[in-house]
Amino acid sequence: MALSFPKKAYKTFIHSFPILLLFFIAFTGFDLSFFLFNISFSFNFIYILIFFWILKKPERLGYGLVFCAGIINDVVQNFPIGISSINYMLLCTFALFIRARTLLPNLLYDWGFFIIAILIISSLHYTILTIVFDMPIRYGTLMFSSILTFLVYPLFSKIFNQIYLIDLRQENAK
C-alpha cells in the first residue's frame, strides 16, 4: 500500500534528520548559548551530533557531507577554511574507532571517550589557530565550551536515541 504524502514526508524527515540538522547548524551558525551571571555558556552542538550518529549509524551522515558541513561552518564562523573539516574528520575517526572496538554500546563508555575526543580536537583547533594562523582565541573559553559540550552529551544522546529508534522502527516495518 502506498504511503500518504504527510507520512512519506515524516518518514523522510526522520531518516534524514541528522543531515538536515547538521547543515542547518552549519549554515545558520546556530548555537544554544546563553548568558548567566555575565558568563557565556555555550557548547558545540555539531560535535555531539557527529559523534552520536557516527557511533550509531555512520551511513546516516556520510563523511563527504560532514566534510562539506565543516567547510560551510568555517565560512560562516570566519575560521580558516578547512579547520572545522579536520576537526570533524578526526571526531569521526574517534567515533568509528570506538564503534569498531565496542561490542555492547554503553552510554558511559561513549561519554568517557567523547571527552577525550573533544579535548584532543579542541587542543588541536587551538594550536592550529594560534600557532599557524596567529588568530587570537581564548583557551579558557574554548575549554569551558568543550567541558559544557561533554556535560550535555547524555541529554542529547537520549534525544537522538529516540529519533534513531523511530527510524529503526520505520525501517523494520518496511
Add this chain to the structure above:
Amino acid sequence: MAAESGRDDFIIAIRSAFLKKGTRQNFSLFTLLIISILVLSLEYFKSGPINKFRSITKDLIFKGSFLVSAPFVYVKDQYYLLQDHLNMYEEFQILRVKNFEVEKIKNEIDFYKSENIRLKKLIDERNIYSEDYLLAKVLLDQQSPFLKSMIINKGYKHGIKLGVAVKDQSYFVGKIINVNLLTSRILLASDLNSKIPVVIEPGGVNAILSGNGNNSFADLEFLPKMNEIKEGSIVYTSGVDGIISPAIPVGKVKIDDGIRYVDFFVNYSQLKFIRVNN
C-alpha cells in the same frame, strides 16, 4: 599470543575507523582528512585565482546561509515587533517627556553647529564628520560567544574597503574585517577580539574599547590610573588608528563595583540596515 591478538584487534579497529569505506561512503576518512589539510593550506594564498575562488565560494555560502536562516529571521522579527507593540504605551509616556528636552537641546545644537562651522572656517580645519556612506543590508547575523559578526550584501565590487567603520544611524557598530566580491563581514564592537581606540568625553581620556562577547556592554582597557570618568560619560571613537573615523558615538560609561563598562548605543539584535563609511 594474547598480546598479538590484541594488536590485531587494534589494527582492525584503526583500519575500519580510518581507511575503510562504508556501504554508502564514496571517500574514506583518510582521503577527506588529507583534502581538509590541503584546503587549509590554501589559506596561505591571499591573492590570485585561489583568493577569487575563495571569495566566490564565501559569497555563495553566505547567500545560502541567508536563505536557510530567512524563516528564523522572520520569526525573530515578528517577536520583536510584538514586543514593541506591547511596550508601546510605556515607551510613549517616556518619549513624550524626552521630546521636550530634545527640542531644547536641538535648538542649542543648531546654534553650536553654526558657530562651529564659522570657527572652523577661521582656522581652516578639515571636517571630520564624513557624511559619505554606503547603505548595506544585513544578510546574516552571527551571534555566538566566540564570534559576533554580521554579513552584509556589499563587497569590493561596491567599493567596500577593509577596516572602515560601520554605523547604525550615527552610532558605531563595528568595522569591516573581510571583503568578498558581493559580501563583507563586520566585526562587531562586542566581539571578544574587537579592540577599538576610543576617547571618553568630557575629559578627553583615551582608552581601548574591548569586546567581551556580550551584546549590551564592553570593557574599557588601558585607562589612566588617575582618571575622573563619571557614569554617563560618552565614549567616541578616537580615530588614532588612522582607519576608523573619529568622533563616532559608541556608548555611555556605566560604573559597577568600581569597574567601568561601556553601554552600547546600538541594539545589536535588531540591526537590519547599516551604513559603511566611504
